[in-house]
Amino acid sequence: MAGGGELKLLGTWASPWACRVRIALHLKALSYDYVEEDLDNKSDLLLTSNPVHKKVPVLIHNGKPISESLVIVQYIDEAFASNGRSLLPSDPRERAIARFWAAYIDDKITASWKQAFSAKTEEERLEGTKQLLVAVETLEGGLRVCSKGKPFFGGDSVGYLDVVLGGLLPWLQGTEALCGVEILDAARTPLLSAWAERFGALDAAGVLPDVGGLVEFAKVRRAQQAAAAAAAAAKN
Numbered sequence: 001m002a003g004g005g006e007l008k009l010l011g012t013w014a015s016p017w018a019c020r021v022r023i024a025l026h027l028k029a030l031s032y033d034y035v036e037e038d039l040d041n042k043s044d045l046l047l048t049s050n051p052v053h054k055k056v057p058v059l060i061h062n063g064k065p066i067s068e069s070l071v072i073v074q075y076i077d078e079a080f081a082s083n084g085r086s087l088l089p090s091d092p093r094e095r096a097i098a099r100f101w102a103a104y105i106d107d108k109i110t111a112s113w114k115q116a117f118s119a120k121t122e123e124e125r126l127e128g129t130k131q132l133l134v135a136v137e138t139l140e141g142g143l144r145v146c147s148k149g150k151p152f153f154g155g156d157s158v159g160y161l162d163v164v165l166g167g168l169l170p171w172l173q174g175t176e177a178l179c180g181v182e183i184l185d186a187a188r189t190p191l192l193s194a195w196a197e198r199f200g201a202l203d204a205a206g207v208l209p210d211v212g213g214l215v216e217f218a219k220v221r222r223a224q225q226a227a228a229a230a231a232a233a234a235k236n
């Protein structure tokens with residue numbers, strides 16, 4: 001392994017954030033031990049490795065943990081710079097632009113997706129979906145700027161933003177099924193729609209979970225949350 005050392009990833013199969021890390025590790029051709037966490041019963045290793053947030057993913061490199069998916073993907077790019085192509089652009093301004101859109105994806109796309117997805121009422125679901133569609137249309141502009149007419153955010157090959165959005169892709173596709181709305185729509189966001197097709201065809205996309213499995217998982221989680229809310233309401 002160029003860059004050297006032992007890598008261990010703490011994740012869950014359905015976590016879009018852990019998927020980002022798995023995509024980056026795949027692109028850099030790095031082998032690693034994968035530990036599937038039970039988030040209802042977090043391991044001591046997770047709690048001691050990420051004491052601030054207690055969340056996955058955590059990448060442990062030579063016994064030293066790194067948390068937060070965006071930080072981890074950048075770390076992998078820097079620590080294993082000689083493994084394949086760089087994910088972040090080499091030009092400082094282009095690197096800053098890539099980081100800007102990564103923050104946009106986490107702030108706007110993720111926030112509205114979560115709202116659409118975990119809405120308790122039809123009204124909340126519609127509002128979340130509306131905001132998600134607006135955010136995705138804005139991101140279409142980000143793809144236009146970053147790709148400069150090439151296939152990926154990273155240009156001719158997959159880069160940092162492709163990894164950042166790619167981890168979310170099965171969830172966005174699953175949300176289409178769950179909320180009955182086209183999110184990456186060929187008419188409204190043609191660049192993102194074509195990007196999703198291209199990204200889904202990459203070898204690296206093999207690390208992503210199956211959309212049907214995610215939809216089933218999401219339905220079970222929703223039912224559990226609804227039951228817990230009903231039980232809490234009955235107590236009061």
Ligand SMILES: N[C@@H](CCC(=O)N[C@@H](CS)C(=O)NCC(=O)O)C(=O)O
Nearest residue numbers: 015016017039055056057068069070
């Ligand atoms: N901002 C974090 C988000 C990580 C996150 O939300 N992880 C979830 C799993 S998808 C988690 O570990 N949740 C456990 C908890 O909230 O207790 C990242 O990018 O890594």
